[in-house]
Amino acid sequence: MKIKSVEFKRVFYRYKEPFTISLGTHETQENVEVCITLEDGTRGYGEASALFVISGETPQMLEKMEKTVQEMIAGMSVERYELIFEQTQKLKATPAIKAAVECAVIDAFCKRHGLRQYEFFGGAKNKIETDITIGITTLERTVEKAKKYYSEGFRILKIKVGKNLKEDVEKILKVNEIGKDLSFIVDANQGYSPKEAVELAQILYREKINVVVFEQPVKKDDILGLKYVRWNSPYPVAADESVFTMYDALRLIKEEAIDMINIKLMKSGISDALAIVKLAKAAGIQLMIGCMGESSLGISASIHFAAGTGAFAYHDLDSHLSLVEETFRGDFKQQGPLITLEET
Incomplete structure (x- = not known):
């Protein structure tokens, strides 16, 4: 079935409270919704969400x-999604x-053929923990x-983390006192120098903190720095x-930097994500999925992508919980960290 039209809609959200990372503070979020309509009236939806400090995109650019x-995809068949x-x-x-756009195409394809999206991606799981x-x-x-969490x-x-190493350590040690069964993903969003990153990791390790992921400790283009942290950190x-594209992933794998x-x-x-999943599996590299x-x-x-492929050790899919939404439009059910996709 061919694509008849493509429509964009800019949508404004407010965070429940200001959200700060090492790259800046955000109080609002502007996304662009994409609706693809097929010739039979079937509609597929996707959402574009970006931060300028990470991808260089603005809502105005996207819209x-x-x-x-x-002009690019009208008249093409969703059955030939490749x-x-x-x-x-x-x-x-x-x-x-x-x-x-890719999410909207797969959504339209699945609706037309009576599939849930997680089934399209392989149906490996119908439950994940975020x-x-x-x-x-x-x-x-x-x-x-x-x-509270x-x-x-x-x-x-x-x-x-990533703005003040001493304060970062203090916060993690204090939070760790809440429960012995806690695990941590420590995300610097490029905030540390390589030596600072290693220092943080070694301090936390000495304190026996269960860090399961040490995420993006250094500048995104500092491949040597990333490699230095990888080989001197006790944590993954x-x-x-x-990593944006499959080529970025291939380079870091070849450099043994991650x-x-x-x-x-x-x-x-979706296209590059599927390729990265295959690359990681072949190279023995673990995966997490974020937002x-x-x-x-x-x-x-x-x-749906995460559950369907079953490829991810960790799931960081919580952005919707930070936004003020008038209407819930997700095709899933959630209770605390547990997310369930009902079977057809």
């Missing part, structure tokens, strides 16, 4: 791509739009939020901002 995408993906590979400057993120804030607020059943906490080192890759559909789209600022609509695509 202006509507005509380009329309040919559509060859076209979306051209959207290198706007990876979030690439992702949204972590939850605590942004950079005061020690008191960090502990307060950690206690712990009471809700979350046992993997993602702690944002993951690349996030360093233990893990954080795939985000908003960086890679940008997607609402329940956008995060749903990542949940």
